[in-house]
Amino acid sequence: xxxxxxxxxxxxxxxxxxxxxxxxxxxxxxxxPYVWGGFTLRWYQALFGWDLAWQAVLNSTVIALAVAFASxxxxxxxxxxxxxDRYIAISQGAVVMPEVSEALAFAAALSLLKDYANVNxxxxxxxxxxxxxxxxxxxxxxxxxxxxxxxxxxxxxxxxLGASELRTMLSVIAPILFPAFVATFLIVFANSFDTYIKTAxxxxxxxxxxxxxxxxxxxxxxxxxxxxxxxxxxxxxxLAAAVIYFRAVKRYG
Amino acid sequence: xxxxxxxxxxxxxxxxxYAPFLALGYYMSGGGVLKLPSTSMLATTFMLALxxxxxxxxxxxxxxxxxxxxxxxxxxALLIAPLWVGTLLKAYSLLVVFSVVERxxxxxxxxxxxxxxxxxxxxxxxxxVLTLYAAIEKLSETPTQAARVLGASRAQTFLRVExxxxxxxxxxxxxxxxxxxxxxxxxxxxxxxxxxxxVGSYIWDLYFKARDFLSGSVLSLLLAALSLLATYVVVKTIRSFSI
Numbered sequence: 303x304x305x306x307x308x309x310x311x312x313x314x315x316x317x318x319x320x321x322x323x324x325x326x327x328x329x330x331x332x333x334x335p336y337v338w339g340g341f342t343l344r345w346y347q348a349l350f351g352w353d354l355a356w357q358a359v360l361n362s363t364v365i366a367l368a369v370a371f372a373s374x375x376x377x378x379x380x381x382x383x384x385x386x387d388r389y390i391a392i393s394q395g396a397v398v399m400p401e402v403s404e405a406l407a408f409a410a411a412l413s414l415l416k417d418y419a420n421v422n423x424x425x426x427x428x429x430x431x432x433x434x435x436x437x438x439x440x441x442x443x444x445x446x447x448x449x450x451x452x453x454x455x456x457x458x459x460x461x462x463l464g465a466s467e468l469r470t471m472l473s474v475i476a477p478i479l480f481p482a483f484v485a486t487f488l489i490v491f492a493n494s495f496d497t498y499i500k501t502a503x504x505x506x507x508x509x510x511x512x513x514x515x516x517x518x519x520x521x522x523x524x525x526x527x528x529x530x531x532x533x534x535x536x537x538x539x540x541l542a543a544a545v546i547y548f549r550a551v552k553r554y555g
Numbered sequence: 556x557x558x559x560x561x562x563x564x565x566x567x568x569x570x571x572x573y574a575p576f577l578a579l580g581y582y583m584s585g586g587g588v589l590k591l592p593s594t595s596m597l598a599t600t601f602m603l604a605l606x607x608x609x610x611x612x613x614x615x616x617x618x619x620x621x622x623x624x625x626x627x628x629x630x631x632a633l634l635i636a637p638l639w640v641g642t643l644l645k646a647y648s649l650l651v652v653f654s655v656v657e658r659x660x661x662x663x664x665x666x667x668x669x670x671x672x673x674x675x676x677x678x679x680x681x682x683x684v685l686t687l688y689a690a691i692e693k694l695s696e697t698p699t700q701a702a703r704v705l706g707a708s709r710a711q712t713f714l715r716v717e718x719x720x721x722x723x724x725x726x727x728x729x730x731x732x733x734x735x736x737x738x739x740x741x742x743x744x745x746x747x748x749x750x751x752x753x754v755g756s757y758i759w760d761l762y763f764k765a766r767d768f769l770s771g772s773v774l775s776l777l778l779a780a781l782s783l784l785a786t787y788v789v790v791k792t793i794r795s796f797s798i
Contacts, residue, residue: 307625310617310618310630310634313618321640323652324647335651335655406771409762410771499741530651533644547639
């Protein structure tokens, strides 16, 4: 067991080395990744002085916020409507669809709409819809255990004691579901924020998000400290979501 | 009221999911030739996915075993947390590491199949840990103790009792990772520098270069159908442990 423990910690270390190296290099006062030139914040300054990057991060944040809000709310409703165990396999199936899959079919649908109805949804609206379509099953799966956690008896008690349906929802169900709501919101936010493929197929050239900007460098194999800084900033929602998720699981798991 | 809102929300979801399929029907009836990927490309993708799944499971099994038996919450959380980091971020950070490795050891990883495998193992490793952990944790102590009492050594107990009993979990993890890896786009593109050409890259090019919606959508939906099937298998295998 001792050897296994060392092995496990070695793996943990290996998993965080690439991310760690990138974050460290974003503070490196040298353009070359293998030369340490001292600590600096100038790449972050360069990033903040770069209008396109600002716009991209802002676009990503707005889309991710909208998607997280809509997805959590709809996921909650879906969880209520589909409380039966039978349906869960369907939504779980949709969660693990590979990255390309329906994004391209979605693009095909948008393109049809553009050709025949003259409605051009490529751009922010399309990205919002595509992200919603793939985060909803995720939100649903995350919410449904918590929804079944709200026992029938609690709701019945509130109704018998004279609370209206709306009142029951606001003062009984909502407080119980609040932690799940926060966890789902953050996880969907993180997922929407750093998704590249779903965005790439749907977006228009003038709507650039942070992952699209990152891809322009990554796909050409270009190392640039300013981009390391961008990538480090993009890590923040992911890490926050991970921490919140494990805290939520710990409390209810 | 809650029910009505929920049903409206659900209808919206169904529409979001099925509109793409309606579009596909239109392209199918409109004709057009389906451009299938070449055999060598399929072989590359298949081999990459196979190797990735095998390595990820081999690496993850001992860690999952330790986690299920003695691990604490922190170790579990640390191993699983990278799931939340986006693929593109992982690919880009590996790109940086590759350039450092190349400089100091002379080993070229960028643009090679090995580099792509490293990237994909890095990406799918947490999935392997999760699936195997679920299988090993459900393992009952009784057969293990029986084997030990009857005189089997530690290694024998593991090889002939524990490993066969967790085999369904290994199979589930394998199918899951294999099918994820089959549809992978980002790792071959970023770490393979478009030199390692997979079905994912092909679908990508069909859309961005050839603007061929029909072939692209059909191929991508085929991949999606495959992974739905895989998910079904995985969910079923994991469920069977809980009884």
